[in-house]
Amino acid sequence: MMNVTGTNFTTQSPNDDMVKMVNYTTTRIVDKPVVKKVEGMNILGIVVFSIFFGCTLSRMGPAGKPLSAFFECMHIATMKIVTLIIWYSPVGIVFLIAVKLIEMEDMGKVFTQLGYYMLTVLLGLGLHGFIVLPLVYFVGTRKNPFIFCYNMLRALLTAWGTASSSSTLPVTMECLEEKNKIDIRVAKFVTPIGATINMDGTALYEAVASIFIAQYLGISLNFGEVIIISLTSTAAAIGAAGIPSAGLVTMAIVLTAVGLPVDEVTLIIPIDWFLDRFRTAINVLGDAYGAGLVAHLSQEDLAELDRQAVKGIDINDVEINVNGGKFQEKNGGLDNPSFTKM
Template identity: 60%
Template sequence: MNQHRNLSRNLQNEPIAAREGLIDRMPKQCKQRTLKCLRTNLLTILTLFGVLAGIVLGIILRASRDDKWTQREIMYVTFVGDIFLQMLKCLILPLITASIITAIGGIDLSLSGRIGGRAVGYYMATTVSAVILGMVLCVVIQPGSGVIAETEDDEEDKSSGRNFTTVDTLMDLVRNMFPPNLIQACIQQYQTVLLPPSKSQLEKATKNLTLYDWKISHKFENGMNIMGLVVFSVVFGITISKMGKNGEPLLKFFTALGAAMMIITNWVIWISPLGVAFLIAGKMLEMETFGVLVGQLGMYFMTVLLGLFIHGFIVTPFYFTIATRTLPFRFIANMAEALVTAFGTASSNATLPLSMKCLEEKNNIDPRVSRFVMPIGATINMDGTALYEAVAAIFISQVRGRVLTLGQLIAISITSTAASIGAAGIPQAGLVTMVMVLDTVGLPSEDVTLIIAVDWLLDRFRTTINVLGDSLGAGIVNHFSKSELNLLPNVPLADAERQETQTGKLSSEEVEWNTTPM
């Protein structure tokens, strides 16, 4: 208002010729601001268009033919999206290890412990809040009441093909934290397998054999062991920090590696609008029918969606506001690129490079915080998954007519929390850990098939909430650690360059060369 008053006052005092010059310049200034806004948020706008284009393309392709699309035809549609997803996943390993090692090795150990403690405290608070919220909503709304459980078994459902107990799953989680071979941890993770008894063993048995009586074996399942790599990176970072000057060459190497990965990430994310469009279009073609969303699973779908919305846009922003005493709207808006990509890829790990980029460049989060907190958060902080698993377990029990006791509800809350920590940051990983939660209340693992029809879409929403929760947590930890970080004399190379950029020591040409996507 004051600017408009001053402008009008100046117009009255200036001669007519000068007044006309000011008026001529006003539209030009407005145009420049509009172009600057579009240039700044271009990737976000393009990614949003990619989501909408994927939905429209999927609907058009489904309507173009009466018969069902074959798996091979769907593969052709999703080819571009699969390439984009693989490019993102390719960056996960070097980015996680370099980020954690640099973040811990570049600051003193006492501060690392305090940052880690604040992050874990936030993760536990939000995860427990998500589980309790999901259980309360499911008990109040009763989405499974009156639902007829008549869904076909999915022959390709991998979660029902392996037998295991809750104890085995929790022990596997701890085993994977200490991999026997780091090279193997990059491509495989440990998994306990229970072998069913033979017919002769069943005949000789004097009692009914349960899963706990089956023979125990193990195998290494394909998939990156993120938990083991995170633990090793933390220990390696602590070692470099204790080495002092002797560890500086190693620290510089991992700092340069992390900076290089962020530059590559900047190139890759410009493909995200195209990749997201084809990924969503392919999922639209895979879905049996749209009527399932408003039919027998409609109440379950809406219950999970309501819980995710309340937790993601009310509960965690409330924590952020209380902790930082600032409103979270601008912070969340600056994370739009990462959130849209999380929705499109359904993978918090694949979104990790972009999340860190948005935090550092748009929300001014210290890289030593974001590169330490975010990789750990993407591994153990799965608020959306925890909420979804609690709701799904109670929903399935309601469908089966089972009345859960208070003890069983508490068991679901504990198991959902543990399962969300062990869930991999990949699409539909929650279905695997869902079996663990069902086992807690004695429900058959095959009941996972009751929710498969809508899980692909809910997976995208809960991944978005996971990424949002991790980002807000990084903002909270950065707020409480800011004064301590400012007192540190040693700043990693990448952070020094950022500080020089902010103070004007680097030329605009150098900054543009370092940040402009190729």
């Protein structure tokens, strides 16, 4: 735990410095590894520790509930503060963008790079939402994924308009139940969980944004740092709230994990409101495909539960609602029923 806070976090990586080792017979050039200190916290270590800590709390049962309730309350309070900040953020964003515009030497080049960045994000979201997710759904269910996607169109449009997967949740469950005929028990169980932790569109967006910021600053990322960005983006997306522009809040975790300056996130703020709508739609689509896959795999279990429920009904204690009244069969059988007007 010593490398979690402060400047105790150090990394070791080879640089381009070379050491020339000379003796009387040969000359060799070898790499010189340099240990460099990175200012700040070990974000990746905190994320990994938090995951294990949360899993341990969930396994503790009643003993862990007080601390779980504390963190849940802390999360809700933090999200309310973030929501309040987002409402007033346009005023501050105007000045942040103005500073960036003044510092730009070639504004046309920057706008061109932002255009390529937007195209990359949209292309990645499109590949994930309309190739990867449908392929996984087809392999798991052997059903047409595009008909399933078409039936979710109203939920996707709602997600695009609100930029909030939590606000879209009722429409998502309605489309799953009425259009795709998903068991309501599965829809009510899977979609709230998906709206909380299944942020695949946000994870993809944060990874691309971090790599773009590094390239804009002229920082070369090695393979290990790209892997760290991928893992941290996934973990940060799980913790992102289902509110508009929540990905910008968690992106600070990703940037800090690889030593990139957090203040450079202002470069992509002007276009985040637009990209946020597309990644939210992909998040909702991922939740829907997940619910469809779970429903297909749970068919036998759900049918067994239905059979057990039918067997558990006592034939001598049946109530049926009839035209606003209640028809009740008593122990005397059908020869002596009673009808009560409600």
